[in-house]
Amino acid sequence: MERDIAMTTQPATRRAAQSHIEAVRLESPFHPRFAALSQQNDWYSWAGYKAPHSLWDEEMEYFAIRSQTAVFDISPMVKYRIEGPGAEAFCNRLTLRNVAKLKPGKVQYTAWCDDEGHVLDDGTLFRLSASRFRLCCQERHLPWLLDSAIGFDVTVREETEEVAGLAVQGPTSCAVLKDAGLAGVETMKPFDIRVFPFGAGEVTVSRTGFTGDLGYELFIDAASALPLWDHLFAAGKLRGIRAIGYTALNRARIETGFIVANADFVTAEHAVRADRVRMPDEIGLDWMVDLDKPYFNGRRAIERARREGTLKHVLVGLEIEGNVPAEHAIVYHRKTKEAGLVTAAIWSPTGKRNIAIASLERPYGTRIVDDLWVEIYALRELRYQKLMKRAKIVERPFVKLARRTLTPPGDF
Amino acid sequence: MKTWDAIVIGAGHNGLVNACYLQRAGLDVLVVEKNDWIGGAATSRELTPGWLYSNCSYVCSLFRPEIMRDLELPRFGLQVIPYEGGAVFTQDGDYLASYRDHDAHRREFARWSPRDAEAYERYARDVTRQCRFIQPLLMRTAPDPASLRPRDLGELLYLGRKFGELTPSEMALTLRFWTMSISDFLDEYFETPVIKANLALSGIIGTALGPMSPGTAYVLLHHYMGEVDGSVGAWGYARGGMGAVTKALADSFVASGGTIRTGAGVDHVAVKNGRATGVVLASGEEISGKLVISNADVKRTFLKLVEEKELPEPFLRRVRNFKIRGSSGKVNIALDSMPEFPALPKDSPCLKGDMHFTDTVERMERGYDDWKEGRFSRDPFLDMVLPTTLDPTMAPAGKHFMSCFVQYAPPKIDGRDWTDADRDAFAETVISQIADYSPGFRDRIVHMEVRTPREIEAEVGLTEGNIFQGELTFDQLLFNRPVPGYAQYRSPVGGLYMCGSSTHPGGGVMGAPGRNAAAEILRDLKRPNRQMSDAHDVI
Known part of the structure; x- marks a missing residue:
């Protein structure tokens, strides 16, 4: 079915919007x-x-x-409204998880990929009714969503x-x-x-x-x-x-242990350097990929990468000795061989430990998980104090709170 | 009689860049310039008292920062100020603005189409990827694919390796970019006519092709490869006009011991036994030099300054076939007050950047249709700037200098030479277009200079008035620029070199041809080249 996907605005609407520059x-x-x-x-x-x-x-x-x-x-x-009799089928084709299993009144944390299996973004998919969804995310995807919607009985509108x-x-x-x-x-x-x-x-x-x-x-x-x-x-x-x-x-x-687009991974439509993109398995989202559901964008590429073992990266949680946050530190194997980069790090006030999210180059983080170190450059009063600290791969979340899932929650 | 180590013909920016590097490498260099002033197509001239005109090139982006640094141009006064905005006026009284702030820019696109607003990111990514691929090639001599010399093989390997580093989809995009029309290319990203018109203009400026002609997508890339202080793709004003670029170069050259002679037009290059021995000026004066380097375009150099008998027939034939078609003119205007554009909000940043009135690609193409028929465009495309909104040195306080680049203008009108009446009619198309959007515009005009291809060729020496010294189509790029076998700044005449925009990597006030030519000359002389730094890394 051919659809008109033009979004050109009416002259009165665009004139009224001219003043946007007055408040940048x-x-x-x-x-x-x-x-x-x-x-x-x-x-x-x-x-x-x-x-x-x-x-x-x-x-x-x-x-x-x-x-x-x-x-x-x-x-x-950024919020998109996805609506129509074909909304479920469209969302199922778009995203990694099985939307047929997402009942009205439920939310899925999910992600979506281009045809090469590279992650375009992650976000939350709200099923507001049988035929109405809201997709919330960090980056903007209107052309991708509109073009993907061709052939589905669905309308897509940005409603941020x-x-x-x-x-x-x-x-x-x-x-x-x-x-x-x-x-x-x-x-x-x-x-x-x-x-x-x-x-x-x-x-x-x-x-x-x-x-x-x-x-x-x-x-x-x-x-x-x-x-x-x-x-x-x-x-x-x-x-x-x-x-x-x-x-x-x-x-x-x-x-x-949550990840942020364009901080912990680079989204496919923004990567100026083509080798910086990531597949779901490379940013800890492999659990989302549902191979039991019908075809979805990137599926073939993901399956091929898994089959041929061509996945290059892996995202891990690290616990680092000491108390100095290792933000953007280089991760080494045996203190010498570069194994990856810390994308986010803090001293955890609730966990009382020094934690980090890191992107490692396989086989580090998959086959080789021992003898990892991070080199921290701590700038203290105009001098870098270089610290080589042992890093251990640990489970995410770093902090797990029972109250997060307890129903009914405590009445404080 | 004194024998110079090197004589550079033409004090344009590339001639001066070349001369600076050679002088700094220890050669005794003379630059001869036919006009009484220097600068070639990068000049600032006081054509009416109190106003400085950038009367040819008018904005700066492509000039390589490595050259600015090597030749200490900031010390000699060069400053470049980026545009603050830009706009295309539409026929229905609205406009499409360009804003520096990323989100404001997106919202401005969203005014026209929410889809196009979000498509811009994908477009910007793809164009940036292509620029990053090409940028490192600017400051390298193009390899000769037929040569087996280690250097050529090394350069070919570099090119091959860089291409090999691309992903399959990037390779596909690269080939498409080098061959597509800008109109077709933009259709793949955008739906709004004015957005496409705004982006397409970089694909046609200086080129005798329309936005629907194959090859224009590359011309767009060429205009995006520049930067202002690391902001890739940004354009800016040279403080004091474009003459500030060549003045800084000339001052740098003279400070390092070089000599410039103005009012010294070259009649021909003296050649003895297949080797250049100097130049003979129009006055009959002979100047002796071990090397001669021509900043003139390849046609002027080899069809006017060198006797035909000194050149092999295939080379001569290819030079004759080199495409250097005139396609544009200039209207430079002194204004006694700031023009008003009621469509724009008051004090809009758009006034401090490039402004245009061609709101569809089709209108641009219709303008090109006129050119094909041997006429100037009845509805021309203008690239209009008011540098005085950011540069107080070019006009008295409260007064303004306006530069209008105008396309299309053919080298000949219906096959005959331009007349003064043609020139005046050409100017009227420009003034009436501006006046349609700026009430009272005519009354603000203090003085005006109109330059058709006729004036540009006569004064600057650019054949047919082509601003790039030859079109930037893929058949005339890299090792085919200007002609196959002679893409490394050397010529069939011993000791005679080329350093102008006819050579790799082409036109625009970039300086790379002059620099690269100097590198080859010093290589031939087996002299160390310590003053020239490598191209900045693209990381």
Whole structure:
């Protein structure tokens, strides 16, 4: 079936949008609240949005995630609406996991590849109804999605700016949402989606997050963003609700061993150097690849690479001796042979150990797993202190919290 | 009579780059220039009091930073300021802007098509990959594929290895890039006419081809290979106009002991027993030199400055067949105030960059149709800049210099020479196009210089007024530039070398031909070449 995939806008729409250049950094629908809370004024650009690195104290913001309720703005995350009778078949063709097994009201963490089996991005696929999905991710893929949709009875639309999102994460997050009137939220299991009435409209809640803690993600029409915020913060006052920036969130995600596109791997459509791309098996996503489902993009290439043993890299979790974070350090075998690179590293406040995510060149990390070292260049008062520290491959997540999956969660 | 170690014909940027390197290597070098000023096609001239005109080349990107550093050009005053924006005006009163901020640029594309906005990343990746493949070739002598000399074999191997490093899909893209039309290439990424028109312009500038002609995709790459301080693909203004580039080169040359003579046009190259012995000026004066290096284009050099009997027939035939077709002109304007473009927001960064009025590829192609029929385009393509928005040195405060590159303009009108009336009519197509988008524009004009291919050839010496000294189509690149067997800056006449844009890697104010020629000359002289640094790594 030939489809018209042109997206050209109408003249009135594009004229109205001319003024976008007056504010080069977009402000999220929640920005007025973040701006009011920001003592640091430490903003960075997340996909063109003004986003906080830290609001008041990145250390305390981290502990808000692990002890109370932390609120992180996920509105800048790129969102696509995929809708139509053919939406399930389309998503199944697009992504690695079996979407036929994804029931309405559930979320899948998934990834998708080009024809060469290289990962285009990872993200979360929300099945909002039998025929309606939302794909949330880091990078932009509209041409890929539109072209892939040819032959499927489905429409694809980018809706990043229309939908506001908040991650509400931490041990008291369920209690906060309950206090906010989301009746029955405590019965939601991980990866469940539920819609709750809010004001004249509704808020869509999923039990998902990027912290490895108990947590939820809330999605709402951009116009209702501020009332939702005010309602949540009023309800959460006694439960220690606090807004946080990316630095704190990043610590929590490294503890959980989650990967970030274009930080821990390079996405296929952005790699200027063709050898920098990665297959799912090379970034720890091999478990997603479902060979029992019908054909999906990249399948043949993935199967061939597995069969012929041509996979070049592997992503591992490392525990490194000492307490100096090994960010972007080179990983060596026997202290001499280069074996890979650390892509993210921190001292884990919750795990009380020095952890890292690393991309190794096979057979290091697969066949050869012993005698690994990292060379850390610690800049201390205008001198590099070069440290050669032993690194051990360990399981991810580095920090595993029972409350993440416990249902119903504890009422703190 | 003094015998110079080397005489360089023409004080254009490549001639001066060449002369600088030779002088710094210890040769005693003379540059002879026919005009009373230096610069060739990179000049700043005060054509009306108070205004400096970049009256030929007008913006800078391709000039190699390795050369700037080797020849200490910053010490001699060279500064390049990047564009702040850019725009194509559309006929319905809107525009498509180019913004430096990545996300603002995406949102601007999204105004026209959300799909194209997100397709830009894929396009930018592919173009960047191709630039990275070609960039290292700019500063290397092209190998002679028919030669068995170790150096040629080594260079061929380098080329082969670089190609071999590409993935199969990149190899396919490379071959397509070198052969496709820019229009077909852009159709594979984008759907919006004005977005395609904006990106296509780099595929036709300086080229006697239309956006639908095969080979124009490569011309786009050629324009993307430059940089401003490591920002690849960026274009900028030389502070003080493009003459600042050649002035810095000339000052560097003179500071290292070189000699420049202006008003010294060469009548012919003196040749004895198949070897160049010097030059004879138009005045009849003979100057003796052990080597002669021509910065003039290959046609002018071998069809006008060297007697035919000194050249082998196949070489001469190929030089005659070399494509160096005139395709463009210039209109340079002094303005007594900043022109207004009501379509743009007030103080838009677009005013501080390149502006265009051709909003579809089809309009561009129709402009080319006129050229094919021997006329200038009735609806020309303009590349219009106002350098004075970022460079206060080119006009009095509050006044502006505007440079309009105009395409297409044929070397002859209906087979006959241009007349003054033709030139005036040509200028009117430009002024009326601008005035359509800028009310009151005509009233701001203080002075205007109009240059058709006739003026460019007569003044600068570029055959047919071709700005690249020969078209940048794949049949005239690498070891085929300018002609097979003579792509390494040497000629059939002993001691006579070429260093202009007719040679590898081609035109634009790049300096690479002049530098590479100097490397070959010093190699022939078996002299050490310690002043020349290697090309920057592409990592």
